[in-house]
Amino acid sequence: MRKRKVRRRSVSPEDYQTGFNVAQREFEFFVQLKNRLRSIRATRQLKNGELFLETIEVTTEDFRDDY
Numbered sequence: 001m002r003k004r005k006v007r008r009r010s011v012s013p014e015d016y017q018t019g020f021n022v023a024q025r026e027f028e029f030f031v032q033l034k035n036r037l038r039s040i041r042a043t044r045q046l047k048n049g050e051l052f053l054e055t056i057e058v059t060t061e062d063f064r065d066d067y
Contacts, residue, residue, distance in 0.1 A: 011019075
């Protein structure tokens with residue numbers, strides 16, 4: 001195979017800062033979306049009584065260990 005020469009372009013500080021700001025905004029949006037999906041899932045589980053039942057099961061297991 002023939003090797004190709006890759007010409008690397010230097011990135012100016014302004015371009016770097018702009019790219020960093022865009023990436024930071026995308027990450028913040030991702031975190032907000034992730035938190036929103038978690039809250040929707042938790043609300044749905046709570047409406048179905050799943051979280052409440054899990055809490056009861058954990059509590060009863062803790063009491064069983066004492067006796």
